[in-house]
Amino acid sequence: SVGAASRAMAAGAEGEDAILKLPEHSTGLGQPVAMDPGYGQPSKWETNLRRRQSPGLTRVDQASVSFTPLQGLFGIITPSGLHFERHHQGWWDIDPSKHRLMVNGLVKRQRVFTMDDLMRLPSVSRIHFIECGANTATEWGNVAVPTVQYTHGMVSCSEFTGVLLSTLLEMCGIDKKKAKYVLAEGADGSSMTRTIDIERAMDDCIVAWGMNGEMLRPENGYPLRLVVPGIQGVSWVKYLRRIEVGDQKWATKDEAVHYIDHMPDGTHRQYTGIQECKSVITTPSAGQTLLDKGYYNVTGLAWSGRGTIKRVDVSVDGGRNWRTARIEGPVLPKALTRFNIDWVWDGKPAILQARAIDSTGYVQPKINQLRAVRGTRSVYHQNAIQSWLVGENGEVSNVQVY
Amino acid sequence: SVGAASRAMAAGAEGEDAILKLPEHSTGLGQPVAMDPGYGQPSKWETNLRRRQSPGLTRVDQASVSFTPLQGLFGIITPSGLHFERHHQGWWDIDPSKHRLMVNGLVKRQRVFTMDDLMRLPSVSRIHFIECGANTATEWGNVAVPTVQYTHGMVSCSEFTGVLLSTLLEMCGIDKKKAKYVLAEGADGSSMTRTIDIERAMDDCIVAWGMNGEMLRPENGYPLRLVVPGIQGVSWVKYLRRIEVGDQKWATKDEAVHYIDHMPDGTHRQYTGIQECKSVITTPSAGQTLLDKGYYNVTGLAWSGRGTIKRVDVSVDGGRNWRTARIEGPVLPKALTRFNIDWVWDGKPAILQARAIDSTGYVQPKINQLRAVRGTRSVYHQNAIQSWLVGENGEVSNVQVY
Amino acid sequence: MGRDATPAEVKAWDIDVRPDFKGLPAGAGSVSLGETVWESRCASCHGSFGESNEVFTPIIGGTTKKDIETGRVAALVEGAKSTAPQKTTMMKVATLSTLWDYINRAMPWNNPKTLKPDEVYGVTAYLLSLAEVVPPDFTLSDKNIAEVQQRMPNRNGMVFHEPLWKVNGKGDVKNVACMKDCAVDPKVHSFLPDFARDAHGNIQQQNRVIGPVRGADTTQPAPK
Amino acid sequence: MGRDATPAEVKAWDIDVRPDFKGLPAGAGSVSLGETVWESRCASCHGSFGESNEVFTPIIGGTTKKDIETGRVAALVEGAKSTAPQKTTMMKVATLSTLWDYINRAMPWNNPKTLKPDEVYGVTAYLLSLAEVVPPDFTLSDKNIAEVQQRMPNRNGMVFHEPLWKVNGKGDVKNVACMKDCAVDPKVHSFLPDFARDAHGNIQQQNRVIGPVRGADTTQPAPK
């Protein structure tokens, strides 16, 4: 295959200038350590990879979304600077010394915690994905957006550190007989409220302050956020100020008017929190052009709100034939999982698809299978197999094939 | 115990202002998504955690070190903005389209690769620690520096993505009979060169471009760096421009004048690349003051260049009695491992220590045991058990106890 | 760690109202009080009749007298015709508590938690009157709210499907992992429309300048 | 993927010189040429005699005629006296190739890879003459460099301890995982000296403003 290096060679038979003429950085002195402000930034050559809004998706920028540029990311950890955002009433950079968490409701002791209190408690650190329930919403209908950033960019994965919610609830003397649900409430203008299943609450929910080794970023809920592994992002309440233990669901605005699934019979399914097994090829993906024929490493992400990823299959002929991809470790529960597979592009049109299978045996569905059960008016929980068409010119585009 | 919240309560019996008087962020509209430049930053309340130089350690800022603020970090992933730096001739932000990697020496085909070429190859993504061989060098002698940032802050841990070095060497037709070592060479002014064992080279070395999901940061070698798991950071050549396959060690400046271990008989051990099993308590640690008596989660990091962490024990009485800490998953080979353990401080002086054991059964040594074998003039490979003294006033300080 | 919450503190923060109206403070507000509040504090964003699509989807519209009787919004059924151009809040919401709670905690958007309970009652009553759930001279209060709930147009429109709530539930959509010669419709069912090619800006500038691919230059038509 | 390297390209980058002098280009440089180079391009940082401690540890010093004979720098032995205030490059380096290679690739620090081979020979010869390894009228060349290697003061000072090179090697220091009533010297052997308390700035400002601890205010003496 004619690689890029060979193309660059055309000029001089002696060799490339990039090698023969030593660059400034080989013959000069570089920059000092610990440059102000002692906190590093990405290369200036990387500015194309940014979180971006999808024009026309929302009407105001504080009740909106910015998408993670999955098309250019590697591995499973999402750089915190590129973590997707979803705010309902804008984000804040809250003074953490004035932040409080209250636990009330069906507990023996209604309690108030400072950040100091919380950060003294036994903590856990776990890698989990967070996906907005509306991720890939555009793909319920016809193809409408040009790249994986906009189709799938409301998913991220980070290492979260905090105290298990169960630890706090035990400390407050939760009434285990009566407690059926907890309500999580934020401190910002929206004061987001979401109902959490008591089984989740007593299992792996984390009252988290840490994300990827440092404190949560302000856009992600600094200084405190609820981590609800496997459940849609809206339940991961930011600026967490209160946990109430109760015996009924709350039907809050974002579980009674949004984050509900519109079924063909006109009903809406409420409380469908689980983010089911899903995968997507991130490179090559729509809006990208292959450099040339020949070998490519097809790479992508898979995840499941119900457990671990067991297998990912990839098709290059629109779903007719499949091969099992290589999964990069670690394979963690309710975390993004990176897959890779070899592919030699022969220059002919090809349709790339990935299909994930999780530890429950659930196989990621095709969009027509999803629609057969849920109709066409849903917004949330679009976890269908995604198709990318590689054209003869090497340009990849977003298509629907099933 | 008298928590911080209770202290803050003193003022009003009705309750705290932080709760009773709703803050601006509960009654106002916040900031928009995707704020310029579409790349997020830490909270303004977090500016104390910075990479910093150790005054007097080096004479010039481009051949120097900046240390990671371990005292305030969580989990195992180091935020890339706080990854420690060690440069020998300053750092550069290299135009990646002009960067080349050459493979030469004992191979059938001496080859040149562009970044385009490399990034098409089958990649792996793995979480590994990188530790400077000189980390904790100050602690060979008497106590000299005030915090864990300066004693242990030349270790970081990231998810790296790239092509296995073995893949490249196979592609070039490595002469497996004759090849015994490879040389890795950088493109910067120092053109750092280091000899790598052929077994390492053909095992888990990665020619990496990705770090924590995005491209390497310029300070860490953008666009290409060799990842040599378990081996001291100086071998992780930044701005990697060349790999030569050879049959003898190179005795380059940083393996003949530095990164050598001064033994009592006056000889120096050369090529002692392995970073042996080590651990340190990061909170509470020297320079920190405990808020109060009572419960604390003692937390820290353990790692081994020879494999995985099997166990971490913690002592609060200067090494007389030990309890086994809780290890947070995932436990990965040649990666940082987070440990946590309960401790109730009774207000009396206490000496905190952590001691790690790796998968080979090696037990992290005491400083006197290290000195008994290696004398007192070594600079590198100080992996002794670290002691922190908690004074009656709650202030923690750096001490030596064994 | 931590301390007991004082009664005043719990009162200050424990503001949630459940479907059974637990948490609802005593109070009352008439439609006409509500109209005053609405005009001065809400209409600029949501329109005088809750119909505006400017800052958010419309709140009012698309519900009928019939819906109020049945408790099911007929327009939501697949294939049905709706009088509203899109789904409104009133078409979806089944629980009146949701509206009261949300307005009380989050509205007005730029100045949330500043309405008094009576104002929340009033403005909720006003919205209900716009949807003809209550008459124009109605006064909503903690005493009668449970009755009004019985007139919510979509009160019977919600279902709870437990398998998608429980982590250990079973998916409702089934695929099988066919590996060879699988049944596929060879037709591409949908392409990105031409006008959408550059609707998100130039994709070339949203991809790295190196690597296995380049971003497509979407200022140009798709190459042949 | 990739392409063959041209001979000119390999030549341009394959600059390393091994201990057996593989990779060393032909050439020669006298001590006096070296002195000229040194004075104009090196001395500002390293001092006229390689003794400067300003930008880096001294290059020259601490080696003796005896060392040149034995190939072991005696001052390195534990307890021995050294004439140099600290370990110099010349005290440590065993392989002459290392000096040649490093100067050629990385010096002068602010303008590396700009010396011609003869200049590298010359400046290396100059450094060797300062250490009295070669006489002041010496000319170092690819022809005689192997002989000069035989006079390097610390040429026999290096050992290779394989277990610390191989991942599957065994550590040379052994501890056992005692859990109870372990033998410990109760004495604290070393404390942070008072003058070092604030040598790294105010530690209070290097810790978070919340959490289980606060940074100590090191502008104040340690509290009692």
Ligand code: HEC
């Ligand atoms: C400055 C603009 C603005 C003002 C003023 C405002 N709103 Fe809103 N309102 C919004 C936005 C934006 C949303 C959507 C918030 C979100 O995304 O969660 C919203 C959501 C709502 C909803 C939920 C609709 C749904 O379907 O989720 C209701 C009900 C509502 N507003 C009522 C009111 C009332 C009552 C007032 C006045 C007391 C008011 N609003 C004032 C902007 C405004």
Ligand code: HEC
């Ligand atoms: C602008 C300052 C500067 C100039 C000019 C300079 N050097 Fe250096 N030199 C340094 C620094 C700084 C280091 C240490 C680099 C590192 O940390 O790896 C160094 C290291 C060295 C070393 C290795 C010492 C050791 O123990 O690692 C040698 C040998 C050396 N220089 C020789 C030279 C020669 C020969 C020249 C001129 C041709 C020269 N230097 C010019 C600053 C300079």
Ligand SMILES: [Ca+2]
């Ligand atoms: Ca906008």
Ligand SMILES: [Ca+2]
């Ligand atoms: Ca300085």
Ligand SMILES: [Ca+2]
């Ligand atoms: Ca309540």
Ligand SMILES: [Ca+2]
């Ligand atoms: Ca257009």
Ligand SMILES: [Ca+2]
């Ligand atoms: Ca060579």
Ligand SMILES: [Ca+2]
């Ligand atoms: Ca001082």
Ligand SMILES: [Co+2]
């Ligand atoms: Co949302």
Ligand SMILES: [Co+2]
């Ligand atoms: Co170094």
